[in-house]
Amino acid sequence: MRILVINPALLRLNSLGADEQDRLACVERLRVLDHVDGVHLLTGIMPYQTRADVEAFYITRGLHPDQFTLIDVPAPRFDSARIQAMLRSPAALDGMAWEYGQPAVIRCVDDAIRTYQPSLVWCHGSYLAFAAAQAKSRGLPVVIRSVNYEPLQLFAENDTSLISRVKHIAKQRVEKLAVQTGILAAITPDEKAIYQRLAPSARVKLLPLQSLPAVLRSARKAYIRTPIKLFFMGASYNVAHNRAAVRFIVEQVIPGLRQAAAGEFETHILGAKVPDDLRAFAAADVIFPGYVPDLDAYLEDMDIALVPWIAGVGMQQKVFEPLCRAFPTVTHPRALAGYAFTSGDHVLTADDAVGYVDHLLALCEPALRERLSARAAEQAAALFSPAALDAHVRDILTTATQHHP
Structure with a gap:
């Protein structure tokens, strides 16, 4: 099995948050699993980062330069492409989702699929739903790893303004697109239940934070x-x-x-x-x-x-x-x-x-x-434990490939 992993850009190379640690641990786990023949990472560069610095970061993490592709992700704008996308799906109203759903990024996803020829695409973050949907349209099984149920984040911070309510609706559409696109790997049992209620026929699995085995x-x-x-x-x-x-x-x-x-x-x-x-x-x-x-x-x-x-x-x-x-x-x-x-x-x-x-x-x-x-x-x-998390990932990959049409 050859896996293309699509990750958002890391915000700070010298100070990784829990989500970013999880992304890197995921790549490392996939690379050493049985029956995985190779992993290629497609990820972004922040505007304030240099390509050389980001390349050096991933090389120090054990990736050879031909095992990852770095792309510039333009800031999302309300242009004609986004307006047309919003008419097709309100999910495009969400800025985080559209950042990785705009045409320039989708072209990079297509290029990576054509070049690397993966047998499965793994997207880290439900807001990569448009990239995941593009991979699905190319006939590939898809896994979307969710790090939180985004619509709850706004109200968790006690922001109930009208703008936040509109954002909440957009994020709900993103989550529904994600859970309907592929296997959804939820980060907690509580959020697994939320996704299952959102789409009762969807295949939702559990995958805890993958950085935790290192601190046991x-x-x-x-x-x-x-x-x-x-x-x-x-x-x-x-x-x-x-x-x-x-x-x-x-x-x-x-x-x-x-x-x-x-x-x-x-x-x-x-x-x-x-x-x-x-x-x-x-x-x-x-x-x-x-x-x-x-x-x-x-x-x-x-x-x-x-x-x-x-x-x-x-x-x-x-x-x-x-x-x-x-x-x-x-x-x-x-x-x-x-x-x-x-x-x-x-x-x-x-x-x-x-x-x-x-x-x-x-x-x-x-x-x-x-x-x-x-x-x-x-x-x-x-x-x-490493064995417990390996078992979760194997189950996710098996389900994704066996139930792919």
């Missing part, structure tokens, strides 16, 4: 010390729900901890570019270390992951990475997104600040921390 760890021994060190890590504080989570921690959880157990806890908010209004809460027991170059070493000195979920969709790496690293974790029930982590066994969940504080006070007991760590490590390994 064995059970942790609990330190007996004061203060107990809590941590929260957000990939980007440009994202509203990460800022909201930090605000919830500093304005509601930490005051509760100080009142109930002064001096017993120290909270670390990891990540660069935390807004100044949040950094103003820095104190002896609230640490903002900024960008952490050696994350493994820094986390080795932590005790508990504090991951409040305020909003967001998809599979939040800030929730699942601590579980994979076997940290006792306190989060919101919805943050688990349908994955089989049970509160009180593998993780502790809370709905409000009082619940978070109560759980953290209970975790002062080292035996409870060690039990949660062991159970989280066991469950994470069962769900996200």
Whole structure:
């Protein structure tokens, strides 16, 4: 089997988000699977990046220059081509979808199919629905890997304006086009159910974040010390729900901890570019270390992951990475997104600040921390091991090829 992978451009080559890590891990996994004879990557270049820098990045990732093709993706415009596409499908109203659906990009997809002669096309992101549909029109089986159900993202950020409602409708059409075009690989059980309701006859599979096997760890021994060190890590504080989570921690959880157990806890908010209004809460027991170059070493000195979920969709790496690293974790029930982590066994969940504080006070007991760590490590390994993810991908590829007309 020869696979053409179509990926969006990476935004920052030196600081990859969870979605971007997932894209690269997907390419690496496909390349080493049995019965895959070759993988070719078609991906974009951002306007502020040089072709030489992007080429060097992929070469350092183990790809030979003849194993990837870089294309310039023009900024989407409201031109005649887009208006005609919108008349055929309202999905073209969505800017992200049209960026990779405009004629210049579709020609590149056709060129790659003609040159590489794949037996299957794998598109990363449901907003690549137009590229996926083009591959299908060329008689190829298609897999669309969804990283979140896009229509929920707008309302997850509490944006209910008229413009956002119009965008919501457009994104719904994109998602429906994606799920009807090929095998849809959803990132969480909750989103798998959403896609299945959207198109009951569609073939929807589950595929967790593929970067998680790299952070699986064995059970942790609990330190007996004061203060107990809590941590929260957000990939980007440009994202509203990460800022909201930090605000919830500093304005509601930490005051509760100080009142109930002064001096017993120290909270670390990891990540660069935390807004100044949040950094103003820095104190002896609230640490903002900024960008952490050696994350493994820094986390080795932590005790508990504090991951409040305020909003967001998809599979939040800030929730699942601590579980994979076997940290006792306190989060919101919805943050688990349908994955089989049970509160009180593998993780502790809370709905409000009082619940978070109560759980953290209970975790002062080292035996409870060690039990949660062991159970989280066991469950994470069962769900996200390399073998488990390989099995998901094999099932997706088999389904795509067997059910292709």
